[in-house]
Amino acid sequence: QVKLLQSGAALVKPGASVKMSCKASGYTFTDYWVSWVKQSHGKSLEWIGEIYPNSGATNFNEKFKGKATLTVDKSTSTAYMELSRLTSEDSAIYYCTRGRAYYWGQGVMVTVSS
Amino acid sequence: DVVLTQTPPTLSATIGQSVSISCRSSQSLLHSNGNTYLNWLLQRPGQPPQLLIYLVSRLESGVPNRFSGSGSGTDFTLKISGVEAEDLGVYYCVQSTHAPWTFGGGTKLELK
Numbered sequence: 001q002v003k004l005l006q007s008g009a010a011l012v013k014p015g016a017s018v019k020m021s022c023k024a025s026g027y028t029f030t031d032y033w034v035s036w037v038k039q040s041h042g043k044s045l046e047w048i049g050e051i052y053p054n055s056g057a058t059n060f061n062e063k064f065k066g067k068a069t070l071t072v073d074k075s076t077s078t079a080y081m082e083l084s085r086l087t088s089e090d091s092a093i094y095y096c097t098r099g100r101a102y103y104w105g106q107g108v109m110v111t112v113s114s
Numbered sequence: 115d116v117v118l119t120q121t122p123p124t125l126s127a128t129i130g131q132s133v134s135i136s137c138r139s140s141q142s143l144l145h146s147n148g149n150t151y152l153n154w155l156l157q158r159p160g161q162p163p164q165l166l167i168y169l170v171s172r173l174e175s176g177v178p179n180r181f182s183g184s185g186s187g188t189d190f191t192l193k194i195s196g197v198e199a200e201d202l203g204v205y206y207c208v209q210s211t212h213a214p215w216t217f218g219g220g221t222k223l224e225l226k
Contacts, residue, residue: 035215045163045206047215061214095162100210101153102174104162 002026004096004105011111012086019082020108022096029077030054032099036070036081039107040092048094051079086112116140118207120218126226127197135221137207139188144211151210154183154192157220158203166205167192197223 007021022034035050049060051070058070067090069082083090091112096105117140127133143150152170155163165174167183170190180195194201202225207218 044219045208045217047217049214059213063214100151100168101155101163101208101215102165102168104164107162 002098002103004098004103006094006096006105006108009109009111011113013114014087014112016086017082017084018086018110019080020094020110022079022081022105024077024079024098027098029072030074034070034072034079035097035099035101036068037095037097037101038064038092039095048081053077053079083110086110088112115214116143116209116212116216118209118216118218120205120207120221122221123219124222124224126224128226129197129199131197132193132195133197133223134194135192135205135207137185137190137192137218139190139209141212142187143190143209144187149211150186152183152185152190153208153210154181155206155208156201156203157206161203163206194223199225 003025005023010018012018030053033050033052036048038046047061048064048068051058053072071080093107093109095107119138121136125133143152150170154167156166157163166177166181171183182193184191202223204220204222206220
């Protein structure tokens, strides 16, 4: 079955960067877009952007341009998201999803604190 | 960006009661390809969201048929026909017809 296994929680300092992973299994990785979604504590969900593993094409929410970088490693069926210049506003849970929010990873909690 | 307005924000129900959640969009969600990309998600406490309904009314595999979705254009509804204890959590509608995807504010279903 389709699984999206995300990397573990991260505690990072303000101004630093963090890179998280999303390893896909149970389907052909290059056939489906992978999206990333942010959920701030106790709040709703925000779409960050998406990447098409076959070509590396990306689309971003304007709000996250310059903040998030999306990449893939087709050899390991893994998608990555790097967040840069972190502030307290970036503390949140980040999910990867396949397609139009059909399948979800378990989430990565990122805490930005000195 | 498309704004999705969910009502009510909180819903109190007894086991066995039927309830409905509304999701209204600031613009039509009918895509040029004829599909309407409006999904419903359930997020249980401490869990990631899970898909319940896709393309307005299609039940995701494994989801109980007490869940149903309806609507078109800008008005959509999720109905639970006979709430069960495992249904408690926060429900979200999400549209991916227009970029960027956007989510409703959520409806928390709790036991009365």
